[in-house]
Each structure stands twice: as structure tokens, then as C-alpha cells.
Amino acid sequence: MPLLDIQQLQVRFNTPEGSVEAVRGVDLQIEPDATLAVVGESGAGKSQLFHAVMGLLPRNASVSGQARFAGTELLHQPAAVLNQYRGKRMAMIFQDPMSALNPCSPSGGN
Structure with missing residues (x-):
């Protein structure tokens, strides 16, 4: 069983000008003990995917x-449920890793 299993994830934003699709139909599976880097052009939806x-x-x-x-x-899920996972079992490194990571610590210690 994948540790993270994302199926047909879509993110849309409602704006005064109308609806904007930021993420379209993403399928992704990450197995336990796997490492994943999501890379792409600015504005491609990487951050919005994981914010979702x-x-x-x-x-x-x-x-x-x-x-x-x-x-x-x-x-x-309500925030109370998600807080059981955030920072404990899953985390997100935001776009400026130099301010979020200590280069002298192993990745598990950051």
C-alpha cells in the first residue's frame, strides 16, 4: 500500500474574473521509505498540489x-484531524529551502 496515494486531484480557485484551474487530474503514489522531488516551472501547480x-x-x-x-x-478533513499528521508524519518544504532547512542537520532532523 502506498504511503501517499493521490488520485485525480484537482484544485480550482474562484476569483472575481471566474474560476482558475491550478491543478488538473494529478495521480501520484509514494511508497514507504521512498523519496520524491516534484519539480517544474514556476506556476505549474506544485505548491498548490501539496497545499491541497x-x-x-x-x-x-x-x-x-x-x-x-x-x-x-x-x-x-477538519484541521484537528490534519494536525495529527502535519509536522509529525508529513511535512512540506516551502519554496525557500535555505530559510527552512539547516544544512548541518540530516534531513530527518530538519
């Missing part, structure tokens, strides 16, 4: 699809 998984999107966002962590569905 971690429940960190703004109120004007809508999410569809599935995202399971260790078998537990994460999308649309």
Missing part, C-alpha cells in the same frame, strides 16, 4: 479527487 493534500489552501479554493496518507483520506 495538507489542507492549507485558502477559502476561495475548491478541491476534488482523493488523497490518502497511510490509508486515511485527507481531503476535506
Whole structure:
């Protein structure tokens, strides 16, 4: 069973000009003990994808699809449930890693 299983994840933002699709139909599986780097052009939706998984999107966002962590569905969970995972079992390194990571510490210690 994958540790993280994302199926047909879609993120849209409602704006005064209309709906904007930021992430379209992403499928992704990460096995336990695997390492993954998601890379791409600026504005491709990388951050929005993982903001959706971690429940960190703004109120004007809508999410569809599935995202399971260790078998537990994460999308649309209340903050109290997501807080059991955030920072403890899963984390996100934001776009400026030099301010988020200590280069003298192993990756598990950051």
C-alpha cells in the first residue's frame, strides 16, 4: 500500500474574473521509505498540489479527487484531524529551502 496515494486531484480557485484551474487530474503514489522531488516551472501547480493534500489552501479554493496518507483520506478533513499528521508524519518544504532547512542537520532532523 502506498504511503501517499493521490488520485485525480484537482484544485480550482474562484476569483472575481471566474474560476482558475491550478491543478488538473494529478495521480501520484509514494511508497514507504521512498523519496520524491516534484519539480517544474514556476506556476505549474506544485505548491498548490501539496497545499491541497495538507489542507492549507485558502477559502476561495475548491478541491476534488482523493488523497490518502497511510490509508486515511485527507481531503476535506477538519484541521484537528490534519494536525495529527502535519509536522509529525508529513511535512512540506516551502519554496525557500535555505530559510527552512539547516544544512548541518540530516534531513530527518530538519
